[in-house]
Amino acid sequence: MTGAQLDPWVRDILRCPVGRHPLLDVQDEQGRPALQCDQDCGGPGHRRRYPVRDGIPVLLADDATDVTVEG
DSSP states (O other): OHHHHSSSSHHHOOOOOOTTTEEEEETTSSSSSEEEEEEESTTTEEEEEEEEEEEEEEOOOOEEEEEOOOO
């Protein structure tokens, strides 16, 4: 996952560029590494997921995928 590929101090400072929330290491629907807001961002139950390409997080709002989370 992303945390293992980045220096820990770099991983600790990464934030969502829109909501400034901390990001969680997740996988997208195809099993690729991604980073996702740990809080609602864009409305209740909605969070932004950012791709990680070649080990580099792409923290651009236009490249984010909106995902729905429960609970």
